[in-house]
Amino acid sequence: MPTLHWIGKDKVINHHMDVPFKVLEHKYTFDNGTQTEASPLGGGLEGASGNKIIHGDNLEALKALLPEYEGRIKCIYIDPPYNTGNEGWVYNDNVNDPKIKKWLGKVVGKEFEDLSRHDKWLCMMYPRLKLLQKLLSNDGVIFISIDDNEQANLKLICDEIFGGGNFVTDLIWRSADSSNNDAKQFSIDYNHTLIYSKALSWQPNKLDRTEENNLHYKNPDNDPNGPWFSGNISSPNPRPNLTFDIISPNGTIIKPPKNGWRWKKERIDEMIERGEIIYSEDETRIIKKTYLKDQSGIVPSNIWWDVEETGHNRNAKYELIKIFNELKTSEIFKTPKPIKFIDKILKIATDRDSIILDSFAGSGTTAHAILNLNKQDNGNRKFIIVEMEDYVEAVTSERIKRAINGFGEGNKKTEGTGGSFDFYELGQPLFLEDGNLNEMVGVEKIRQYVYYTETKTPLSEPGFSRLNDGHESFLGVANETAYYFHYDANGITTLDHAFLATMKTKAGQYVIYADNCLLTKDFMTKHNIIFKKIPRDITRF
Structure with a gap:
């Protein structure tokens, strides 16, 4: 398997083991509109929800979570810096943030001055991904959003950390609702989301069927089993032993598909007798009925192009503006993720009791989406989100408070989700x-x-x-x-x-x-x- 090498890799490949274990200092509990400050002596006041917002370096926060959460996180979603070189906002996207620079200088040493922008990004990401892999449950999955600047590098280090065989797919999400005609070369209309599982056996949940999914199911012969669709009758692989002819009632010879039939002759005869396979009107072919009643859901696609279904970056900015009328959050977050996008990920990767982690929390979209989904299906999903920037109180946790309580005014007011969370700061090393x-x-x-x-x-x-x-x-x-x-x-x-x-x-x-x-x-x-x-x-x- 190809591996990626960069300046500083030898210093960070096992750095996650040297990260000091720090305790989480409980600051307050927010429960359905009421905030209760923690005792100065600490302990005993955490809420029962299991939801956590942690302020601090996410590398140290991930280490602090290991004793309680190693191997327990069902779904991880992260939206790390894309390393675009854009320094025009507070969560600096070219890893020149003073905190990251200080950390790199300490860990990598003198080689730090020789690091390119890509070297620095890889040094920052590698130990964090190592800890995330430890936290992931055996039936868990991680989603990592990225763009073309680091997608290739991210794929290689994830193959190394999670195992190339555990790569699920590169999910393509249309992040822009319209092409940018001011682009210098090509309009950037989509982002990548790399998906890795902890085990090869991981399977996504099927998504709910829509009316559009069901349009091609008809019932022209008034079958008592209901609407049906013509299913595949060909073997997916060459099967010479299944290349027999079928004789129709009027004596027409029906030749097998190129790879052979999907089933043995005895099985086909049984399905014809039961009416699951029928002949075409001219009896030149057979038709396998796939019934709508047997379709529990649809397998998710790895192209999410419908902006009405999954939202887009501009839509996500409107969501923030609606929540924060008095804060210029759109100036802080240039490319936030919409709730619909995270919601679809949660439906694919979680059950109603899952623990979900986002260690690059930003504005708190992941936690907001979890609260929304819990309200919809009466779930008990728990979120753990980590944010290192100082806006964590003014934006991240404040957004979750407003989501719980409801926000807006008059007939435009959005009803609250209800719920609670605990807020923590990283404390002293143990x-x-x-x-x-x-x-x-x-x-x-x-x-x-x-x-x-x-x-x-x-x-x-x-x-x-x-x-x-x-x-x-x-x-x-x-x-x-x-x-x-x-x-x-x-x-x-x-x-x-x-x-x-x-x-x-x-x-x-x-x-x-x-x-x-x-x-x-x-x-x-x-x-x-x-x-x-x-x-x-x-x-x-």
Whole structure:
């Protein structure tokens, strides 16, 4: 398989492993019009919706999501910078954003000065795609919108990260509602959206049939099974054993198609007897009936050219203007995605309980589309969106608040979707550069992290597990294993017989974290105790 090489690749190919794990600092919950600020002490106030808006560098945010969401995201949609060279707006499209430049200089080093615009873009994208691949579920799929500037490069690095065999298609979306006659060479009327699955077996949901899809279904012979359409009777591949003649009732010889018939003679005879296959009026051919009643949906096309069905960039700007009368959002977002476009992706790739991630959130279209679809089909889809720019509060989260509450005035008012979300900022790293725990994040965050690394399930409400057991080090029980985190920010902790005497929970096995252990290996084996040293044995993501 061809691979792509660029200046700085060797520095970023495994950089996702070196990204510090930072905790998410909960700032507030917005629930059906009411905003509740988080406690300064943190914890315990997150809403129950599971919807998250995260402000911060999406590379660090993706790393922060791993403990809870690795392998759980059903659908990822991202609309990253297209690297067009256009610097005329806040989400700078040629990766010369000061935050990206600082990051590249730190990670790539002296080679940074030699990087071309394409090198920089690839260095920025590669580790983010590596983390997105980890977050994707085994039955999940990722959609990445891009234009011609980086489409070829993106295809090659996605083949490398997701596997060339997991490439689904290059979806062509007509992003402009009319050709640009002022274009210097060719009018740019469409964008690419590369689609990759986590597994080869992934299949898209079929889309609802439209009246137009059903127009060619007729019932000229009053078949009791209803309208039908002439289906394919030819084998898709050459089948010499299926190249037999068929004799019609009046003796006409009907020759087989070039590749042979689709079925054996016995099967065709049965279908003729049941009326599923009929002869043409002149009996020179046979007709296979494909009934409308058996068509549950249509397989999605990889060309989306109908702007009425999927929207376009100008339409998306109108959507923003309608939501934000007082903000000049059209000046911030030159090519936003319309809700209809994201809606169609969601219908293809999600079910009603899916988790959807967008780590280049922009104006928040993905979250808005999810809320709309949940309202339509009473779904429980959850969104996680990440935005690094400072407009996240004024635009991204504000848009979701207005979508939930409703927006506009008078008879033009759009009814709210209802719903809620939690807003987070990226906080302190969990581990210091020397490998020790960062006590500034708070013991509760450390406990939550440790329990999740062990069980892949979230820790109960802060303090609940300790109240349940009566032991300050108790985390919880999962799969008949009791977990204890014996930690003291001001001293050394030891796993010994005195500590064991304070434990009350009965379990088949015990995993106990501490600084030191004085128990013998034989004793721990006999009593099913596993000692893990702090911080050495805490899993790093």
